[in-house]
Amino acid sequence: MVSLWKLYALFFKMGLFTFGGGYAMLPILKSEAVEKQKWISEEELLNYYSIGQCTPSIIAVNAASFIGYKLRGIAGLISATLGVISPSLIIIILVAALLSNFTDNQYVQWAFGGIRISVTALIISTVIDMWKKGIKNFRGYIVFLCAAGLLWCFNLSAIVIVILAALSGFIPDFGSKKQ
Amino acid sequence: MIYLLLCWEFFKIGLFAVGGGLVTVPFLFDLAEKFTWFSTEELTDMIAISQSTPGPVGINMATFAGFKAAGIFGSLTATLAEVLPSMIVVYFIAKVLAKWHENIYVNKVLAAIRPAVLALILFAGWNIAKITVVDYKTAGVLVALLLAMRLYKTSAIFYIIVSAIIGVALKI
Numbered sequence: 001m002v003s004l005w006k007l008y009a010l011f012f013k014m015g016l017f018t019f020g021g022g023y024a025m026l027p028i029l030k031s032e033a034v035e036k037q038k039w040i041s042e043e044e045l046l047n048y049y050s051i052g053q054c055t056p057s058i059i060a061v062n063a064a065s066f067i068g069y070k071l072r073g074i075a076g077l078i079s080a081t082l083g084v085i086s087p088s089l090i091i092i093i094l095v096a097a098l099l100s101n102f103t104d105n106q107y108v109q110w111a112f113g114g115i116r117i118s119v120t121a122l123i124i125s126t127v128i129d130m131w132k133k134g135i136k137n138f139r140g141y142i143v144f145l146c147a148a149g150l151l152w153c154f155n156l157s158a159i160v161i162v163i164l165a166a167l168s169g170f171i172p173d174f175g176s177k178k179q
Numbered sequence: 180m181i182y183l184l185l186c187w188e189f190f191k192i193g194l195f196a197v198g199g200g201l202v203t204v205p206f207l208f209d210l211a212e213k214f215t216w217f218s219t220e221e222l223t224d225m226i227a228i229s230q231s232t233p234g235p236v237g238i239n240m241a242t243f244a245g246f247k248a249a250g251i252f253g254s255l256t257a258t259l260a261e262v263l264p265s266m267i268v269v270y271f272i273a274k275v276l277a278k279w280h281e282n283i284y285v286n287k288v289l290a291a292i293r294p295a296v297l298a299l300i301l302f303a304g305w306n307i308a309k310i311t312v313v314d315y316k317t318a319g320v321l322v323a324l325l326l327a328m329r330l331y332k333t334s335a336i337f338y339i340i341v342s343a344i345i346g347v348a349l350k351i
Contacts, residue, residue, distance in 0.1 A: 013336070015233070015234050015235065015238075016233050016234070017233065017335070017336045017339050018233065018234060018235050019230075019231070019232075019233060019339070020230060020235075020236055020307065021199055021200045021201055021235065021236045021237065021303070022199045022200060022235060022237075023199075023299075023300055023303035023304070024235075024307075025235060026300060027335040028335045028336060030335070031334045031335040031336070032334065032335075032336075036334070043293070046293045046296055046297075047276075047289050047292075047293070049296050049299075049300070050289060050292040050293060050295075050296045051272060052198075052199070053197075053198050053199075053296070053299065054197060054198070055197065055265070055268045055269070055272065056193060056194045056195065056196065056197055056264045056265060056268055057196075057197070057198070057199065057265045057268070057269075058193075058196075058199065058200045058203075058235055058237035058238055058261070058262060058265060059198075059199045059200070059235075059237075060200070060235035060237070060238065061235070061237075061238070061262045061265045061266070062265055062269055065265060065266050065269035065270070065273075066269055066272075066273055069269065069270060069273040070273065074270065077266060077269065077270060077273075078266070081262055081265075081266055084235065084238075085234075085235075085238045085242075085258055085259075085262060087233055087234045088232075088233075088234030088235065088238040088239045088242050088258070089238075089242050089254060089255065089258060091232050091233055091234060091239075092228075092229070092232060092234070092239050092242040092243050092246065092254065093242065093246055093251055093254055095228060095232060095243075096242075096243055096246040096247070096254075097246070097251075102228075102232075103227065103228050103231050103232070107347055108231070109231075110346045110347045110349075110350050110351055111343040111344075111346045111347050112231045112343075112346065113311065113317075113346045113351030114320070114342040114343050114344070114345045114346020114347065114349070114351050115339055115342050115343050115346060116307060116310070116311040117311050117312065117317055117320050117321050117324060117342055117346075117351070118324050118338045118339055118341070118342030119307055119339070120304050120307045120308045120311060120312065120321060121321055121324040121325040121328060121338070122328065122335050122338060122339075123300060123301070123303060123304035123307070124301070124304055124325060125325060125328040125329060126300070127297055127300055127301050127304070128329070130297060131297065133293075134293040134294055134296070134297045135293070135294045135297065136290070139291075140290075140293070140294040141294070143291060143294040143295055144294035144295065144297060144298050146295075147294065147295035147298035147299065148298040148301070148302070151298060151299065151302040152302070152305075157198065158198045158199075158299050159197060159198055161295050161298070161299060162292055162295060162296070162299075164295070165291050165292045165294070165295035165296075166288045166291055166292050168291050169284075169287040169288045169290065169291030169292070170287070170288075
């Protein structure tokens with residue numbers, strides 16, 4: 001059984017290397033929690049993201065809480081969540097107190113330019129990896145294309161997309177035995 | 180007293196901001212208008228800094244706002260209050276899921292949502308790409324990184340460190 005301290009430490013590490021929002025954390029969760037630690041499956045990770053779209057949440061905290069709870073119950077939930085928020089607390093307090101012009105530094109800006117590109121590449125690569133787990137049949141392709149269309153054309157909010165997709169689950173399959 | 184107020188305001192943000200960290204931005208602007216903790220100009224800077232420091236951006240913004248309002252204990256209060264609703268909600272959902280995870284309808288709905296979440300993730304990637312991939316140099320780095328990721332499956336953290344170095348070396 002994974003110790004609470006290890007949960008805290010690994011989520012600390014994941015929080016530390018997340019630059020941006022919850023989506024930027026997905027590739028890190030996939031490589032650390034799914035592939036290295038084998039705590040959860042890719043399907044479970046996608047489920048957490050689905051649920052995170054329609055519940056009150058910082059997605060990073062949601063994912064940490066779900067994984068922590070799965071491994072060690074409520075104590076695991078608390079230590080994983082504290083782990084993922086600790087780097088922010090330390091770094092932001094330092095930046096706010098001492099280095100408020102830290103982001104004006106030219107080297108920091110260049111480094112972040114690079115990091116943002118790799119976050120983009122990591123997200124694309126993660127979607128490619130998860131494609132097979134996320135889209136298993138013709139119906140899946142239709143849902144993906146509809147969701148993509150609604151996002152790119154109308155910029156609909158995530159919660160609307162998720163609710164529409166959930167409702168589509170109740171449409172019966174016609175002429176196909178595969179679910 | 181200010182800690183109680185911070186606790187209440189950030190608990191509300193955590194409860195009503197559905198869908199991730201950046202959704203909290205309009206709530207923070209409300210705080211800037213309602214209290215004297217920080218001005219809207221300061222808030223704009225805080226958001227920019229939160230996006231370019233390590234840590235999930237929603238947590239960074241809460242920590243920053245709490246610090247501006249009441250120092251170190253302010254940032255602890257604001258951040259913990261903001262994540263508390265998530266923790267409570269996840270606790271109940273995780274309990275329900277553990278009980279119902281073999282239910283056919285629960286699985287149908289989750290399976291139906293997963294393709295849509297892939298689209299959402301790709302869209303998030305697209306939105307980041309729009310502001311980062313601006314010329315041949317950045318496009319070249321994106322393609323090179325993507326190829327490397329597909330060929331050599333090392334950890335995401337490795338690529339983040341490498342790309343920071345590339346960023347400095349190429350002055351991106």
